[in-house]
Amino acid sequence: MILVLLFLSACFLAYSNGANDNFKGVATLFGSGTTNYKKAINWATITTFSGSVAAIFLANELVKNFSGKGLVPNELITMPIFAIAIAFGAALTVFIATKIGMPISTTHSLVGGLFGAGVMAVGSQFNFEKLGSTFLMPLIVSPLMAAILSLIAYLIFKFFRKQLGVTKKTNLSIHKKQTINIASVNMDNSSTLKSNASLEATINDKVETYEGEILGLSSQKALDSLHYLSAGVVSFARGLNDTPKIVGLLLIINTIDIKWSMIIIAIVMAIGGLLNAKKVGVTMSKKITPMNSGQGFTANLITGLLVTTASVHGLPVSTTHVSVGSIFGIGTATKKADYKMISKILLSWLLTLPIAAIISGILFKLLENL
Template structure:
């Protein structure tokens, strides 16, 4: 049973990576800043980094998904966690195969409830704790991200439009800058390395100079976009790895009391990264191309808000769903860009998959728990 439990933990982490790794980089692909394979590699690397860091700063999340949902003194054996993993894993695999971005957090929560209802008839479940620490963050996070992105995208759009054509270049000092002209107005600066001059301007101004180095506003915006997308992956690994690892802590303690916990985190980290690389393309396609077009400003706002909200939730030990936050952010970005271009049919499919995640996972877990009880 210990071996089965560890295998299920790894498979759930793999399925989680396949469904969730792409949530941060979908805006990169949607805008055209990265090819799908590039985006998935970036997502795998940043998710793995977040998962590794979570080993040291995720005690609250590990506790919530291993013991805190149940009353003190309730015995949770290996069979219980196998049933929970089966319930969560079954639904996440089905959704990933269908290209639906569902919440592993929701699936684990539903599976915990389903197995708990069979094992303890509901008497051992802390219902108030469930509402305050699980239900509220999960329900509010997509609405909050949608609203924040919709509002934030307006000033971001103005900044991008104003500065995207700005340029800065370093030219040899002996080469006089060609101020003015059709290429765009230039300004020379004395704050430059010896033997060089810094020139700033707009449009194609810098292109007319024999520059040693140059940067444009669009290049800076692209770098910020990549960084914020990577931060979503980091925050996601930070928030999700402890939830999955928590389900394997019982087995880890039985196998190796001292080194079991780091072993489980290592397995979860590797499986999450591999899942996104091997099987993440389907959900990436849904979020990047089937929900709404994403111009640069809206993409930037969606990535920045998603990474910020998930990081804050992880820091405070709140089990939010990166799926809900990122999808809400993408929809908010689409509303800001053009509400008529949001594909509401696909949005409806995604929301429906969210609504049925908890009951389906619960039914699968309760069935697994009943079956294990008969064996």
């Protein structure tokens, strides 16, 4: 029964992860008007699922490492109730954030779960030093670095765009409403036509595109292709990185092969993204800052480079934090960033670890006493 509960907790975490995280790689595609929401989430689902499947062959070590090793004594890691407390605490935290449209990090929810259940289980034996140096420092540094680099990259790309003679063009989607009133028939059966016509127009959407050629290619088409590619790479990397972290909690269930665990978690993540990603997707795409396709591509490029570099060096940065930081950097450069929304997101980040820790700690104690 306890192993079934562990499996269900891991699936709940996978679902919440997909709902909160799957759209982040393609947020700039939707936000810039490069594509609509449906096409963006479909591209995110395909590329994230591909990354999850690739984890079967490329990420076995990450599965073994992301289980609390170094933070708590090794004997605690093998306890099913410890893994359940971590998974459920992290899952519920991410699920609540998803419902209110806040993009938070599953990684840091898991760290919060590790902290809460770990301290409840072993008290002062918990490795607080490693928690600060390995997890909290990248949490603070990565979004700041992403914001600065995306701002610099945007200014550099803008300079070269002008040098190459590529210009921006604004396309307006206008909704027209026309009203015509007609009167009337006279008493002698003769008719008189009177009309009163009014035209009302509203701008539904405004999309900036680029005109000009680079190396004989249409600048807009080349940019859109690169933008799609960069979004796919970020989503693939996220699936590759996040799936093993969740599967790591299932190592205690020796009856389920790691490969099958990866596939199950990948499917549940995909379902979570397809069914529940819209609120977080709109926050990431529309509420931090308006952007065009060039600005969106720049933010995605910086996100991809930073997350990939951090992964190579073993730094546990959050795709969420890097992605939000990159988009905010663009908003700072264009002076269109919504600082009120950014402050709400930062508050949700600050609350992620303590909320997950409290839920996991309480659940561990309850399961221990049963």
